[in-house]
Amino acid sequence: MIGESIEPMGCCVTEGVLSQQLRENGAVFAPKFDGSGLITAVVVDAASGAVLVVAYMNAEALAATLAIGKVHFWSRSRERLWMKGETSGHILQVEEVRVDCDQDALLIRAVPAGPTCHTGAESCFYRQVVVRDGEAVLTGTQT
């Protein structure tokens, strides 16, 4: 588990300095933030593997997540750093952080302290898309 006592740090090298080979195979963590300074983060339940939430981190949220061991996001609507669970208490305790081949997405295994979705559902993905009579509609309810 990533500890809580680690001081915040500069988390990564500047984008663009790595060759594709080093980016995909090397040990250098060089997260590729998009034009808005964000990277996609997928959080899964460390025990069940279920996908809980997809949200976005800026460099500050990523550094805080790694340093403190609790998932932080950048809230696009509120335009501020946001520790998941800061209001509800339903924090996400980090067990593992992974990065994909081209380093533009993060996968976080975490232990949820309660339902992850603000609706009260365990996961934000509580509805299924189904095709009926050629039309895509949603089924399922919050669980």
Next chain:
Amino acid sequence: MIGESIEPMGCCVTEGVLSQQLRENGAVFAPKFDGSGLITAVVVDAASGAVLVVAYMNAEALAATLAIGKVHFWSRSRERLWMKGETSGHILQVEEVRVDCDQDALLIRAVPAGPTCHTGAESCFYRQVVVRDGEAVLTGTQT
């Protein structure tokens, strides 16, 4: 399983017509595409639940995914519709499509026909981010 014989369709209503209540609890599929016309899609292995890849769909890729039952993305680098596996043969056969609370991310359970990552790894998330001496570095190799 979503069938292969369904004709392409208009997949969804126009963004912005739903109240938050209907968006989060209703049966209307109203995917929220970003300013570039894209929505984040997370694909997990239907058998193991492992996260395989995170990529992006535009409305056309989403409609093709639902209609044909094979995962399609929008390639941001090549700027074109792209059926995953069209070159490698490692397609992703759709078992289930889910959407999150505010309908700005998709979760797809799929059966992979081979390694999903272009590097040959089963999953694009083959490396772990670890903190050593206050520095975030990567460990792990492609499997």
